[in-house]
Amino acid sequence: MRRPAPRWALLVGLLLLVANLACAARQLREAQDLFNEAARAENAQRAQVFSGGAALLDASAAASGYRLSLKLLDEELAGHEAKLREERLFGTALVLKALCLWRLDDLEDADLSGELSATLARIQKEQTANTLTLGTRDRVMVAALDGLRDHDRGLKATDLASAQANFESALQVTEGALTAQNPPPNHPVRIYLRLSQLATLRAWQAAVWQFMPNDSPARRELVQRIHGGCKEVGEQLEKPGRTDPELRRVVTFYRTAIGC
Helix, strand or coil, rough: CCCCCCCCHCCHHHHHCCCCCCCCCCHHHHHHHHHHHHHHHHHHHHHHHHHHCCCHHHHHHEEEEEEEEHHHHHHHHHHHHHHHHHCCCHHHHHHHHHHHHHHHHHHHHCHHHHHHHHHHHHHHHHHHHHCCCCCCCHHHHHHHHHHHHHHHHHHHCCCHHHHHHHHHHHHHHHHHHHHHCCCCCCCCHHHHEEEEHHHHHHHHHHHHHHHCCCCHHHHHHHHHHHHHHHHHHHHHHHHHHHHHHHHHHHHHHHHHHCCC
């Protein structure tokens, strides 16, 4: 059973990741718009968590938007690959497809993990062969997406060992993506992944409370580790938060919830 962690926060940056692309291909532009609408619907359902309300968990509207976006992307990739490559949009289409599959696999518990893994493998193969054009955001997201998937797996875990393994992996993979791809200090994708790390740390602590309900030295040690990670990530977000009140509010929410 899922714990009531604010999973929606992992979508905070996705609109920024895709909203500024100049898509010449009509269906790709429509797919992008549908993705944005779905992300807004998903965010709106959960945004009230930061205002003290309970999260609404009906994700049908968002899932429908992601499915429509995915359908258009599949049609565009199947029918106009050469044009997309010529306009240097093939990588954009593949990354957007991967994001749609990720959200659908999480929201609907759909059996899309295999297709998502295959899409990521295709992107990585093309990157290795230097046949794909990806911007900074897309490169970082491709490198980080397996970590975001681990976060989702951790939320579904039914024991502490599984939850902890997935949450630790999520933190390691997203940190590795930031290190390897090294986006600029205040780049939206860097801030986005730092927020995702706070969401993972909060979910990890919730798992500790759930599966270790009684106080013990082992539980205190785990909580101390989580608090240490929270402080580290929070410090990384202090500078961009000085000029962004909304970011400060989200970071404060997580740090208060975690207790760091």
